[in-house]
Amino acid sequence: MTSSLFFNITTIAYFIAMVIFIVYMTSRNSAVGFGATLICWAGFAANTLAIGLRWREAYAMGFEQAPLSNLYESVVFFAWSILLIYLIFDLKYKQRSIDAFVIPFAFACMIWAQWGLDASIAPLVPALQSNWLTYHVITCFIGYAAFALACGVSIMYLIKVGKEEKSAEESPIGGLLGMFPSTKVLDDLNYKAIMVGFPMLTIGIITGAAWANYAWGTYWSWDPKETWSLIVWFIYAAFLHARFTRGWVGRRAAWLSIFGFAATIFCYLGVNLVLSGLHSYGGS
């Protein structure tokens, strides 16, 4: 019973879920769709268990820290957050087919973590040992996961709207696209996901500031990671204002959402891999 075993199971489950969802969308067999959702739940359970076991393993090694201490742990936690948001949206809005555009993000995280990242458990330096860090990371990642879902839904929107316009006169679109939710619903889901992500990111930035203030005596020091999280925040604030007050819906909102997620990914990874700063993920 090691965490790595369950991380393997998680990766495989997400892969199978992805494949079955494609089968579901071509076959339109709702039993298949239900099976795929079950596998998502199973993968989510394995992911949860794996993170929990890893937590215990760190404690057994004498490091009293939440399993959010390095890039590997944050990437598998990101996969977990994506599933969390997806499953909540699935329960609430019952749009099963968005899975095919959301689970790949989680699968990509798991594959990258397992093949490309150092999975060893290392102690945190004193400056990073704090509960604020845990709250900060959790809220940020749930925010990022919601933006991932918004991005997936926006891609679906753009595909569907493109096809609809082309085949407007012909018979209603069938096949894969027929299983997509209507463009109205996709557009709404995009907004709904950002509505979840934006307050989460806000809380993430605030807990990060609280943590910095507690540890270093300054709540804001314009280090690249902080600044990028603010950039992402500005982009989604612009999204909300443009949508709400200037009627930017549909295609433009979808593009803005994809653009926002690209900035999110840069904030998460690019800053560490490309720029330098106080934050410790990445390099080490």
Next chain:
Amino acid sequence: MSTEQSFTDQLWDFFCSLKLAIVTLILLALTSIIGTVIQQNLDPQEYIQKYGMSESTFKALNSLQVFDMYHSWWFLSLMGIFAINLICCSIKRLPRIIKTVREPVLVADDGLFRTFSNRDEIVASGTLESVRDKVAAVLGKKFASPVVTEQDGKIHLFSQKGAYSRFGVYVTHSSILIIFLGAMIGNIWGYKAYVNIVEGKSVNQVWPRAGKEPIPLGFELRCDDFDVAFYEGGSRPKEFTSDLVVLENGVEVLKKRIEVNDPLSYKGLTFYQSSYGPAGDPIYRFQVKIRESGVTVPVSGQQGRRLPLPDGSSLVPMGFAPNYQNFGPAAQVNIVQADRKQGTPFVVFKNFPQLDEKRGGDYIVTLLDADQSYYTGLQVAKDPGVWVVWIGCLLMVLGSMGAFFLSHRRIWVVIQPLDKGVGVKFGGAAHRNQPAFALYFDELKKDLNDALAS
């Protein structure tokens, strides 16, 4: 006079516009990138070396304050425009919102109906009153109990939900201004400083990061003890702690052991553990056995001194490491013979007292103890604005949750007699998130149709 008027009007409209808000948000996002790509606040020399820029490029960029861009005039102006934009926009809209909430329009005329993108008409049978009761029942059950107004032979129903959610946005927006205010208070009345205290000593002033004059504390701060612990098998510090004591007129008033994430606060000042270092040379205690004679003696003394041994030679402690190659405390020592001939330096470990015997030297040295005194490096922060910032943050979270997850939804119904049956005209609007309301309205339409068909 009139052109002046129109100029202020124009200015006002400019600062009230949402286009300006979106443009400012995007400009803030874009310009912020600069400071993440070009490291901030380095020495001029470093820029020229690191980025390989010429002197003239450096001067040009420096005059644009690119190297401290988050405090540059143009970035602060952008923030200022942002704040003014928010204030003007709120002043312009707030009275109308208060009116909307306080005095809802109970009777919708045709003009108002035409503005609804969600509207429909049903022709029902029965009397005006029975239709009114059916509609009121559906609204009450699925939405909110309606206010009924009878006017000109028509019956008007008005229902609303979440009227106060209209203020969520204003709470969010004022929270941004409150955070700005807190940051300004901190910048004007606060400071950042540092101080090093040697174990056992005390200080009564600190040195600001920018500026040369020390700032008096008004009380005394003493460091009784400093400790550093390392991770097993490594030289990474696990934690370092200082025992601090606050003294007022020589009387102890507060005692605390601080560590990296657990500072001491007193009188609006916060002392953070940030660094440490050795203060002076350590004092060593050794036991030395002379192999030839078997005599064992304790010796002790400071680094670099010659500590005499009974046979005329001496032991010289040369250096100390708190955790040498993962084997714990170690000292490097040398033996100087009576004729002043120096031997080869060697290392002895406190945790492995037997080890030196195996070296096979003429003297078997055991390190008993090394007392390294340290200084503790503290950061000192005074920020009287920080509470204002936290209050702003709290309001922002609450306000934006309110703004997002609640919306002001209103539904109007007009029931009027037609030539044949009773006409039910209904329409509605949500002040935000229209797509969701449209879906909701479709549901309601079905419910009304079902109710009126029966």
